[in-house]
Amino acid sequence: MKTLLEGIPQLVWRSRDDGDWTWASPQWEAFTGQSAEASLGSGWLDVVHPDDRDSARSAWSQSRDADGFHADYRIREAASGHYRWFQTRATPYRESDGTIIEWFGTSTDVDDLWRLREHERLLLAELQHRVRNTLAVIRSIARRTADTTETAEDYAMHLEGRINAFARVQAAVTRDPLGGVSLLDLVAEELIAATAREGENATIEGPNIRLSGREAETFGLAVHELATNAIKFGALSEPAGHVAIRWTIEEAADPPLLHFVWKETGVDLNPDEPRRRGFGTELLERTLSYQLLAEGRESFEADGVRCVIRMPLPMQMNGFGGRQLERALEED
Numbered sequence: 216m217k218t219l220l221e222g223i224p225q226l227v228w229r230s231r232d233d234g235d236w237t238w239a240s241p242q243w244e245a246f247t248g249q250s251a252e253a254s255l256g257s258g259w260l261d262v263v264h265p266d267d268r269d270s271a272r273s274a275w276s277q278s279r280d281a282d283g284f285h286a287d288y289r290i291r292e293a294a295s296g297h298y299r300w301f302q303t304r305a306t307p308y309r310e311s312d313g314t315i316i317e318w319f320g321t322s323t324d325v326d327d328l329w330r331l332r333e334h335e336r337l338l339l340a341e342l343q344h345r346v347r348n349t350l351a352v353i354r355s356i357a358r359r360t361a362d363t364t365e366t367a368e369d370y371a372m373h374l375e376g377r378i379n380a381f382a383r384v385q386a387a388v389t390r391d392p393l394g395g396v397s398l399l400d401l402v403a404e405e406l407i408a409a410t411a412r413e414g415e416n417a418t419i420e421g422p423n424i425r426l427s428g429r430e431a432e433t434f435g436l437a438v439h440e441l442a443t444n445a446i447k448f449g450a451l452s453e454p455a456g457h458v459a460i461r462w463t464i465e466e467a468a469d470p471p472l473l474h475f476v477w478k479e480t481g482v483d484l485n486p487d488e489p490r491r492r493g494f495g496t497e498l499l500e501r502t503l504s505y506q507l508l509a510e511g512r513e514s515f516e517a518d519g520v521r522c523v524i525r526m527p528l529p530m531q532m533n534g535f536g537g538r539q540l541e542r543a544l545e546e547d
Contacts, residue, residue, distance in 0.1 A: 225321040226290075228259070230305070232315050234275035234284075243322075248293025264289035264298045271303075282307065284320060287329075299326035349385065352432065353378060363494040373443075373494070380405065380439035381432065388428035395425035398473075401435050402460055409442040411451055411458060421462035424473065424528070433498075433506045434526075440495030441477050441522055449520050450479035456519070457481050464528065473526045479519030486515045499524070 226247075227240035239254040247254075247262040260268050267288035274286035284305035289298035305320030356377045364370040383404050387396045402419055411417040426434060442451070442458075450456030457480050465472040499511035499522065509526035 225323050226301070228254070228320050228322070230318045230320065232279070232307075232318065234272065234278075234318075237317065246292060247290060262291045264291070278305070278307075278318075279315070284318065287325070290322065299324055300329040301325060349381075352381060356381065356436075359494055359497075363497075376443055377436065377439065377494075379408070380435055383408070384428070384431045384435040388431065392428070395427050396431035396435075398424040398426055398434075398462065401426070401431055402438055405435070405438045405442045406458070406460075408439075409446050409451055411442070411445075416451060416456060417458045417460070419460045421460075421475075422464060424462070424464070430507055433503060434524075437495075437498055437503060437511065437524065438477075440498055441520075444495055444520070445479055450482055453481050455481040468527075470527045473524070473528050475524040475526070477520070477522040477524075479521070482519040484515055484517060484519060486517060488515075 224242070226243045228236050228243060229238040230236045235256045236254055236259050239249075239251045239259070243249070243254060243259075244251055249258070249262050253261070260271065263271055271286050271288050274284055278284040284303070286303045287300060288303065290301050291298050301322040302325045303320060303322040305318045307315040307318050309315050357374060360370060360374045360377060364373055384396065384401065387400060387404075399419060399421065403413070406413070406417050406419070413419065445451040445456075445458055450458045459478045459480070460476070461478075462473060462475040465474055496513060499513055503509040503511040503524065503526070507526050509524055511522065511524045513520065513522045515521075
């Protein structure tokens, strides 16, 4: 029996009816660094996480009625000094008349399983959070699009385009949730959606930058608005038109600044012509500032539109998400 007990991976122990230990296996000593003598009585609680000791004691008070001891608590590992989750179970050994002589228990390391479950719980919470945020942003896009369009046809066209742009960012985020979204890919996908041709009527140039999903959502909508306007009125509507997108990082700034420039050429514009402020203008000049602490400025030059966006990197925007983007769009 002794050989069997010492050969199993679980931490094995025996106790009286009140949870005071009378014996601990060598596995207990090897894992916790606590001697068998020190574990006797209530000494075993010394290596249980302080936050879990009351629940462990409480489980003993219920064990007689439950005809078994069931508790999950953290035990300190001597080698690392860290606590690991253990599933602890014990059953009573009784006399023929039902009197409990002692309890025989085991503690099984379930830390990896526990952490996996916690990870799954966090992923589910993040998924639920992103779904709520996505619906909030789409609702706000629908409202703001209605405010800045005059016909049902324009509304349907602009709404579909903006939702498609938002969906492209979500797809990119899903491909690499932790790695963020490449600014190059984000811009390239919007130009492709606008039927622009790299090297012919569009060029992209800039260092490798990855935006968080939250940053990419707002920035992607801004790029979409620029591309849409270029198709309707700007460089992408003219045979000789060209869009040059370049960005740099101002490393000397604290924090570093992204300097993003969208420049259209090949268009005959009257810089002094009055222009209606639409969804795109509000997004560039107000929403970017609210959501990303960025500064966006659009100017109309003789040969085409020029837009400059300056944004701090990396963004310290913990807690900002769909609801904040929704509020930013609504406040515009």
